[in-house]
Amino acid sequence: MKGNEKMIANERQNLIVNTLKKTDKPITGSEFAKITNVSRQVIVQDVSILKAKNEPIIATSQGYIYLNDEKEHQLERMVIVCNHTPDQALDEMYAIVDHGVSIKDVIVEHQVYGDLTASIRVRTRKEVDDFIQKISETNASYLSTLTNGIHLHTIESDSRDKLEAVCEELRKAGILV
Structure with missing residues (x-):
């Protein structure tokens, strides 16, 4: 993102899902907020929307993670x-x-x-x-x-x-x- 430009909702949500899918480590709402130039509360709302769309994202004490079914079943x-x-x-x-x-x-x-x-x-x-x-x-x-x-x-x-x-x-x- 350049300057203080805010990322639009669909772009943020895609970024959240794609980023979480690529890592095993939790990522905090604050980290996503910094990347996308929005508040942490906006990220919390984005994650709620993604959960409502059946994206398997869970909040942990360390941040958000994406549940990888293949890995979970092993x-x-x-x-x-x-x-x-x-x-x-x-x-x-x-x-x-x-x-x-x-x-x-x-x-x-x-x-x-x-x-x-x-x-x-x-x-x-x-x-x-x-x-x-x-x-x-x-x-x-x-x-x-x-x-x-x-x-x-x-x-x-x-x-x-x-x-x-x-x-x-x-x-x-x-x-x-």
């Missing part, structure tokens, strides 16, 4: 049930990612709303640290505080053995239910 998945205090969240997440396993989401069963699912999408200690830091900086609560510490995670890996190793470590730590 991964082994498991849903685990955990129970711990907020102070143990870092240890739980490190135990998972240290085995080369990704944490896809967290799910709690709320008494009014039913299942609440939030995308986490972390796979390294650095991403875990960034996630925990955002929780701290925003004074947000972990979803598990709604259910006295009980929550589920969908975990993913290229190997069933890695998933089993995570379960064993969390069991030993008294976190796995």
